[in-house]
Amino acid sequence: MTSIVxxxxxxxxxxxxxxxxxxxxxxxxxxxxxxxxxxxLEDTRGEFIARAFFNPHxxxxxxxxxxxxxxKINRAFxxxxxxxxxxxxxxxxxxxxxxxxxxxxxxxxxxxxxDQFADVIVVxxxxxxxxxFRKEILQALKKVFPARGAYERSDTQARRxxxxxxxxxxxxxxxxxxxxxxxxxxxxxxxxxAGQKTGFYLDQRDNRRLLRAMVNDDARVLDVFxxxxxxxxxxxxxxxxxxxxxxxxxxxxxxxxxxxRNQLGDRVGARWGDAEELLRILGDEKRRFTHIVLDPPTxxxxxxxxxxxxxxxxxxTAHALKLLEPDGILFLxxxxxxxxxxxxxxxxxxxxxxxxRRARVVTVTYQPADHPxxxxxxxxxxxxxxxxxxx
Numbered sequence: 001m002t003s004i005v006x007x008x009x010x011x012x013x014x015x016x017x018x019x020x021x022x023x024x025x026x027x028x029x030x031x032x033x034x035x036x037x038x039x040x041l042e043d044t045r046g047e048f049i050a051r052a053f054f055n056p057h058x059x060x061x062x063x064x065x066x067x068x069x070x071x072k073i074n075r076a077f078x079x080x081x082x083x084x085x086x087x088x089x090x091x092x093x094x095x096x097x098x099x100x101x102x103x104x105x106x107x108x109x110x111x112x113x114x115d116q117f118a119d120v121i122v123v124x125x126x127x128x129x130x131x132x133f134r135k136e137i138l139q140a141l142k143k144v145f146p147a148r149g150a151y152e153r154s155d156t157q158a159r160r161x162x163x164x165x166x167x168x169x170x171x172x173x174x175x176x177x178x179x180x181x182x183x184x185x186x187x188x189x190x191x192x193x194a195g196q197k198t199g200f201y202l203d204q205r206d207n208r209r210l211l212r213a214m215v216n217d218d219a220r221v222l223d224v225f226x227x228x229x230x231x232x233x234x235x236x237x238x239x240x241x242x243x244x245x246x247x248x249x250x251x252x253x254x255x256x257x258x259x260x261r262n263q264l265g266d267r268v269g270a271r272w273g274d275a276e277e278l279l280r281i282l283g284d285e286k287r288r289f290t291h292i293v294l295d296p297p298t299x300x301x302x303x304x305x306x307x308x309x310x311x312x313x314x315x316x317t318a319h320a321l322k323l324l325e326p327d328g329i330l331f332l333x334x335x336x337x338x339x340x341x342x343x344x345x346x347x348x349x350x351x352x353x354x355x356x357r358r359a360r361v362v363t364v365t366y367q368p369a370d371h372p373x374x375x376x377x378x379x380x381x382x383x384x385x386x387x388x389x390x391x
Contacts (some may be wrong), residue, residue, distance in 0.1 A: 002031035003040045004054065004062055009284050011043045014050060017376040019105050020053070021062035026149040029056075035163065036132030038065070038073045040276050053110060053129025059162045063110035063129060071134070078140035083154065086144060092369035093205075094388045098181040098190070099370045100202055101145055106372040107280060111158075112137065115180045115198040117190050119148040122170060122198040126158045138171060142362040149173025151192050153199075157301060168193075181207065187261050189254065196248070203229060203383050204295065207331060207369045208234045210387070214329055215240040215291055222282070222289040222323060224275050224296075224316070229268060231331075233294045236267040240291070245278050276312075278342035279319035292320045310347050317351035322378045324390055329362070333385040337378070344386040354391065362387040 005028040006014065006021060014021065022042060033054045035038050041049040041062060048069045052062040052120070065073055076144040093099045101121065102114035111127030121141065125131050141150060150171040159166065160319050178189045183205060192199035212234040215221060219240035223232040226244035235242045244255055252270045259268040265306035271278055275296070294316055299309035313332070320330060332344050341364055352359040367373065374380050 001040050002029075002033040002037065002054070003042050004029055004033075005042050005044060006049060007043050009047045009286070011049065013330050014041065017374070019052075019064040019108075019110060019377060020060045021064075022377055023056075023059055023061040026061060031193065036128035038129070039382065040069075053122055053132075055125060055128045055162060058128070058161065063105070063107055063127065065108065065110065065129075075136040075139050078109075078133070078137050079144055081107065082140055082144035085109070088372070089370050096183045096205065097302075098179070098183070098200065098202055101370075106374055113198070114141065114145065115192075115200075115202060116145070116147075117181050117192060117199060118176050119275075120179050120192065121145055121147045121150045122192045123152050123154075124159075124198065125152070125154045125157060126156055126165070127162045128164060131162075135160075135300065142172070149175040151175040153192065153197070158263060183230075183234075186237055188230070188233075189261065190228075190259050191254070194250070195254075196227060196251070201230060202335070203335070203367045203371050204230060207231075207293075207333065207385055210363075210365065211235055211277065211291065211293065211329075211331060212238045219291055220289045220325075222292045222320070224285075224292065224294050224320070226255065226270075226293075226295075227251045229270075230259060233258060233264060234269050235291070236264040237262065240267070242268050243287075243289075245257040245273070245275055246270075247272065247274055254338060276316060276319065279323065281317065283319065283322050286323050287323060289323050289328065290325050291329045291331075292324055292332070294320055295331070295333040295335075298336045299334070303338050306338050306343070307338075309336065310343055311341075311345070314347040315353050317348055318354060319355055321351055321355050321390060326391055328390055330359075330390055331385055332388070333383065336384050337382045339384070341384045341386065344384060348386060348388060352388075358391040359388045360391070362389050 010025040017303045018111045035055045039054040050063045050064040111130040113124040155166040190199040207306045217239035221235040221242040223244045226246045232242035232244045365385045
């Protein structure tokens with residue numbers, strides 16, 4: 001097997017369970033490994049460190065699969081990893097038939113994401129390694145996660161950065177255009193073939209439940225970057241009136257269908273357009289809300305995206321605070337690894353101070369248990385939400 005010699009000062013981080021070796025951390029490449037090939041990582045003395053996917057065209061040159069020299073990468077390997085991921089989630093998620101089954105590096109399966117929607121699974125192959133083992137992975141999926149069908153949504157930016165073309169389509173079985181899922185007593189129709197991500201934002205499940213627990217019949221909720229209205233529908237189920245804002249017209253159409261399915265059509269409204277502009281317009285209309293959710297898409301995919309992302313967060317937060325009633329609640333979320341909780345605190349403090357409003361931290365939340373994060377892999381912690389009560 002081809003081996004990669006790791007620079008001496010980079011060995012410790014790998015032995016401490018960090019799974020990525022960057023291209024500039026390689027001391028020597030022994031052989032001519034191709035993109036997606038499995039290689040052995042060694043220290044400068046020739047001692048085994050780990051077995052990993054390799055891609056000579058990526059800035060992340062190697063992604064660790066196992067630290068066990070006896071463990072081969074084959075169908076049995078993927079079956080074992082899937083079984084471990086399933087056991088890890090046995091009691092982690094309740095009240096729903098939709099969950100994440102495999103979460104990449106956090107489940108020791110770099111580049112692979114698998115989501116379950118009722119009796120269908122949706123799969124993303126994000127790097128050259130999992131692409132090379134596509135056949136073995138699909139065989140293992142069929143055995144460990146029996147499903148009516150599987151659909152592929154390998155159309156991510158990460159895949160393009162690996163030098164791979166996007167792939168979308170049926171993998172096996174039958175996958176309908178719309179799948180009915182539930183989250184507690186709220187019903188959703190999900191479209192994995194055309195929706196964002198794999199069809200639904202499973203990672204905001206706990207926050208939707210938290211918002212629902214905080215509203216009552218008098219609540220007026222503004223759900224910004226709503227997608228298909230997960231926050232809106234949960235709030236409406238608790239008696240609130242909700243307004244969903246998004247620039248994805250098809251998502252808002254799906255929201256209206258979901259609202260009708262839950263007999264909430266009279267409690268949920270929608271406004272299409274750019275979020276920042278609509279926040280200004282709502283201010284001009286003198287609209288006021290008791291609860292506001294700001295859940296934008298990933299604004300900082302790279303470190304140098306952080307400064308402009310924070311500026312946008314500050315503007316969005318300021319607009320939201322102008323619409324928020326005294327003693328109102330603001331949820332401010334980021335799904336970008338590069339934006340920290342401290343960044344959210346900073347932008348909120350600036351926005352609140354400029355408007356002379358005192359903000360108290362209610363709580364900080366993170367991604368749910370089926371989207372695990374590992375202490376030694378900071379990149380696995382991506383979803384952070386700051387919940388504020390604003391006087």
